[in-house]
Amino acid sequence: MGDIYDPQFVKAVFDRCSDRYITFSLICSFGFTERWRKQCVAAMPALPGGGARGYDLMAGTGEVWPHLLKRFDDVGAITAVDISSGMHRRAMERLHAHRAHRIEFIEDDVLASDLPPESADFVISTFGLKTFNPEQHARLAALLARVLKPGGVFSMIEASDPKGWWLRPLYLLHLKVVLPLIERTLLRGAQDFAMIGTYSTNFGNAAEIAAMLRAHGLEVKFTKYFFGCATGVAGRKIAPMVEPSAK
Ligand SMILES: C[S@@+](CC[C@H](N)C(=O)[O-])C[C@H]1O[C@@H](n2cnc3c(N)ncnc32)[C@H](O)[C@@H]1O
Numbered sequence: 001m002g003d004i005y006d007p008q009f010v011k012a013v014f015d016r017c018s019d020r021y022i023t024f025s026l027i028c029s030f031g032f033t034e035r036w037r038k039q040c041v042a043a044m045p046a047l048p049g050g051g052a053r054g055y056d057l058m059a060g061t062g063e064v065w066p067h068l069l070k071r072f073d074d075v076g077a078i079t080a081v082d083i084s085s086g087m088h089r090r091a092m093e094r095l096h097a098h099r100a101h102r103i104e105f106i107e108d109d110v111l112a113s114d115l116p117p118e119s120a121d122f123v124i125s126t127f128g129l130k131t132f133n134p135e136q137h138a139r140l141a142a143l144l145a146r147v148l149k150p151g152g153v154f155s156m157i158e159a160s161d162p163k164g165w166w167l168r169p170l171y172l173l174h175l176k177v178v179l180p181l182i183e184r185t186l187l188r189g190a191q192d193f194a195m196i197g198t199y200s201t202n203f204g205n206a207a208e209i210a211a212m213l214r215a216h217g218l219e220v221k222f223t224k225y226f227f228g229c230a231t232g233v234a235g236r237k238i239a240p241m242v243e244p245s246a247k
Pocket of ligand 1: 058084110
């Protein structure tokens with residue numbers, strides 16, 4: 001197997017998964033992914049003003065948009081960034097046709113993208129952190145610090161390893177044994193969903209990313225969800241103090 005963190009490798013995994021991703025994600029997480037997306041949106045500090053524009057990084061099927069648009073119904077535009085157009089195309093047809101006027105799409109490796117500096121009032125990302133290694137997380141943290149406008153807000157969440165939780169062995173059994181088994185028996189796939197289990201256990205949790213974001217001067221809150229089975233970071237880019245003009 002090649003480098004599982006090579007963006008082209010990751011793209012191929014998700015291109016192959018895109019047909020079944022939504023069903024798989026909902027059923028195999030017992031509905032937790034939906035709950036965590038909602039909590040990720042709830043954790044984001046309030047958006048500045050009406051008509052805010054921002055990015056959904058590693059947007060996939062746009063599963064977070066209904067939650068985002070429910071909390072902030074005056075969002076002006078969401079630019080979805082994803083390396084796999086398969087995920088996006090399918091989602092736009094099936095789920096989001098009625099909100100298409102507020103969705104833009106950039107098909108790109110987010111780490112290689114040239115999103116303009118200070119172009120976002122918000123950045124959201126759900127379950128898009130695990131397919132990056134620590135060096136890529138550092139680049140993602142730098143990207144966030146660059147694209148957010150001063151005062152801009154963010155929230156990101158990822159399934160994590162609940163270290164120290166007494167039911168952790170059961171959770172790992174689910175990720176490493178049950179998911180691959182479901183895939184082999186029900187989905188007849190090519191190890192793609194099993195890969196998602198591997199990425200999740202390698203990921204650990206979002207604490208390191210929290211530290212990287214803080215190092216860029218962002219205000220960050222780290223949160224554990226459901227005994228640490230998911231973790232998230234949320235916060236804002238601090239707006240510089242405006243000096244009162246000298247008289
Ligand atoms: C697990 S899915 C999450 C999708 C969605 N945000 C959700 O809540 O279900 C991860 C997504 O990240 C995308 N992705 C992975 N690496 C990427 C990269 N380097 N640049 C952009 N998107 C990437 C994949 O194509 C996939 O759609």
